[in-house]
Amino acid sequence: MANKKFSEFELKTDQAQVDFLVGYTGTENVQIASQKVGLRYDLTGSVSDTTNYALALTDNDGGLDKVTLVAGNNIVLTDLSPGTPNAVQVDTKRGSVYTVTGTLQNMFGGDPGIFGDTVEFGISSAPAADHSSVLIIPVAAKIIGISYKWISNTAVTGIPAGGVYRIQLFPMTNTSGATTNTASYGASQPINGLDLTDADNGTFPFKTQNAISPPISVAAGTIINVSGVEVTGVIPTSNSEMEITLTFETTTF
Numbered sequence: 001m002a003n004k005k006f007s008e009f010e011l012k013t014d015q016a017q018v019d020f021l022v023g024y025t026g027t028e029n030v031q032i033a034s035q036k037v038g039l040r041y042d043l044t045g046s047v048s049d050t051t052n053y054a055l056a057l058t059d060n061d062g063g064l065d066k067v068t069l070v071a072g073n074n075i076v077l078t079d080l081s082p083g084t085p086n087a088v089q090v091d092t093k094r095g096s097v098y099t100v101t102g103t104l105q106n107m108f109g110g111d112p113g114i115f116g117d118t119v120e121f122g123i124s125s126a127p128a129a130d131h132s133s134v135l136i137i138p139v140a141a142k143i144i145g146i147s148y149k150w151i152s153n154t155a156v157t158g159i160p161a162g163g164v165y166r167i168q169l170f171p172m173t174n175t176s177g178a179t180t181n182t183a184s185y186g187a188s189q190p191i192n193g194l195d196l197t198d199a200d201n202g203t204f205p206f207k208t209q210n211a212i213s214p215p216i217s218v219a220a221g222t223i224i225n226v227s228g229v230e231v232t233g234v235i236p237t238s239n240s241e242m243e244i245t246l247t248f249e250t251t252t253f
Contacts (some may be wrong), residue, residue, distance in 0.1 A: 074155035078228035095249040097144070100135060104148075104228050104242040108158070108165070108235040114182055115170060116229035117147070119244055132179045134172065134223050143169075143216040146191055147208035156200050163233030165196035167244070169216065172223040186227060189216055196228075210247075222253075 010019050018034040080087040102119035105112070111128035112118045118132050125131040146167060150156060159165065170185040177184030193209040218224065226246070 054066055095251045097247060097249050099245050099247045101245045104244060107238050108238045110236040114180055115227040117227055119226040134179050134225050137218045137222040138251040139249040139250050140220045141218055141250035142251045143246060145210040148242050149206045149246040150204045151243050154240060155202050155204055158236040159196060159198045159201050160233040161198050163235060164231045165189045165235060166229055166231050168227055168229050169193045172227040175223050210225060
């Protein structure tokens, strides 16, 4: 072909119409297939929440692709604005999971219990009426699951029609106060999806909740009372027991 200035080259806007691009490395003339030259994408988007981020990838050829980052297990999307406007931090730090098990004794109003039936963690104290067990949270964590199983050899009985027995968490607002004093605690956090009702009469219930909403986060040093509470109706007291397991996730370890 005849020698031409670059300004005299024919302009093409379709990559498919160009076989090769040519250049110079300083020591030799080179050519590269046009399809080997990738497009540039500019990333734009908004940070409307910390669960999903809708992002737009716009290429320099006029195309538009959309990508959504979704927070899932072991991935935390953090909105860095206003310090860094429209910026997202993806934290892939894996959380450590641990479980704590306790027992509900003398179900439906027997000792021990200051709000209802108190979950006993560790070794039970005696006499039961003179104490109230609590759970101390050693590191910042969130509760990601709660399960329980009726472990007595007799089935549930006596829950009246419309009766509701619910697992609730009570954080201590006065950690220097007596665990047996209801004034030492703040407002309760009910755990939905674990209720015992009259439909459970005659059964040996096993229930689990792994989608706690709203999520429950606890700071290091938090002390909580976990209780089963008769929120509707009166259920006759029995010597039956339930075993309960709380599952926590922490990124401190």
